[in-house]
Amino acid sequence: MKTLATLEPLTARLLEIQRITSAASVLSWDQETYMPPKGGEARAEQIATLQGLAHERLVSPDLERELTQWIDPATGLIIETPGDAWDEPSRSLLREVWRDFSRAKKLPSAFVKRLSRECSLAQQIWAEARRKSDFGMFLPCLRTVVALKREEAGYLGYTASPYDALLDFYEPGSTAAALKPLFDQLKARLVPLLTRVMASSVKIDDSVLFKSYDTARQLEFGRLVLTAMGYDFARGRLDLSAHPFTTSFHPTDVRVTTRVYEKELPVCLFSCIHEGGHALYDQGLDPRHYGTPLGEPLSLGIHESQSRLWENCVGRSRPFWRFFYPLLQQTFPEQLGGVELEQFYAAINRAKPSLIRVEADELTYNLHIMLRFEIEQDLIEGRVQVEDLPVLWNQKMQDYLGIAPETDADGVLQDVHWSLGSFGYFPTYTLGNLYAVQFYDQARLEIPDLDAQIEAGQLIGLRRWLEQNIHRWGRMFTPDHLVQRVTGKRLSPEPFLAYLERKYGELYKL
Incomplete structure (x- = not known):
């Protein structure tokens, strides 16, 4: 029976791609927490470059050759014979890599870079527009992003609705x-x-x-609850952001953010528990x-089930x-x-x-x-x-x-x-x-x-x-x-x- 050891050349390539993606995630986390206000345009280019590079590696001929040794590209089915089958972890890995590869292959690298760049810029404009409560400030960016997402759905293809092509990325098989x-x-x-x-x-x-x-005491209580939940601060940290989120670069580096208001006790408290569930x-x-x-x-x-269960x-x-x-x-x-x-x-x-x-x-x-x-x-x-x-x-x-x-x-x-x-x-x-x-x-x-x-x-x-x-x-x-x-x-x-x-x-x- 074939095991994961057979797939080591493939998984080595996947590991390189993940490291690039994780580096982009670090830049995105910094963008939403500590980046100075004028760093936005340069940061958008940095993230776009890394996301584009990860995409190019994923759809590269080298990775495709590794993958199609074990997957029939015409049908997407795993190649095996009754006397030479794969174990369950290997079958699952091949199934999911083929899913990711097939989806990515439909998207031109130039489009991936452009989408990443525009979304990075849009996030920064959104944060300012939200502070000023001015939708008109955000409107041009959102118009661009929506057009790009419609374009993405066109590349990916769909049966009933272009929305299904986007939904499938987050919840596989859902429509x-x-x-x-x-x-x-x-x-x-x-x-x-x-x-x-x-x-x-x-x-x-x-x-x-x-x-x-007191906001500092609210944060300390949030840390206390996160610790009790089993969140490992040696492998994570708690910071502030405009919109609470969790980001992971590796199981040894998983970070959560919250927001805290002096006169709204539940905001910090429950966002800490919620994001802790994700983490x-x-x-x-x-x-x-x-x-x-x-x-x-x-x-x-x-993923959301974990945050809502805890919260x-x-x-x-x-x-x-x-x-x-x-x-x-x-x-x-x-x-x-x-x-x-x-x-x-x-x-x-x-x-x-x-x-x-x-x-x-x-x-x-x-x-x-x-x-x-x-x-x-x-x-x-x-x-x-x-x-x-x-x-x-x-x-x-x-x-x-x-x-x-x-x-x-x-x-x-x-x-x-x-x-x-x-x-x-x-x-x-x-x-x-x-x-x-x-x-x-x-x-x-x-x-x-x-x-x-x-x-x-x-x-x-x-x-x-x-x-x-x-x-x-x-x-x-x-x-x-x-x-x-x-x-x-x-x-x-x-x-x-x-x-x-x-x-x-x-x-x-x-």
């Missing part, structure tokens, strides 16, 4: 047509639940979360497979706060000393329509995603134009959540994704929510005392379970295969909806 009934199912249960919550006689006061909280996934990948698909996260939906299933639970709330009270005695645990628990789980996606409660969060999914699909398919976005955004916010932003910063400019060209990314957030609850339900079945462990501040048992069942496998399995392997069932919205109905039914006495 807009498959997502729509899933979103419809969620909307059919979430909207009536939200209506019942808003009509409830229970009125939760969350004003305690919006007192004055644990990246730190949990097998470093022996670095540079190959077996050392990479499976999909954005699976919501754990970080907004009673067991978690039975341990951490006394520590938070010690950190902020003046603000929280006289506030009971149940009052704090209710405050951090209060459901109310809000303007900002990353600060939305679990009940309304997916409505924010549906809005973005519909808008970006319409953009890529040409049904709406970029200049229409502020009005369209506000209309959909009013329709879905009953509120509309008064500024571009709180509306169409709030997310970094479109400046980065990440069209097709947003639906993975909802998929992540569904995966998260299904995985967490399984973890509780397999670790019967999990609630007790969390209540004692022992979070490592859960981290190890996630590492063993999800993180260490990289892209060995498809998303569908992984969720069935871990939970014994296909992905379903039912566990997520049951979780929300149970939680909010109890909070609001429905």
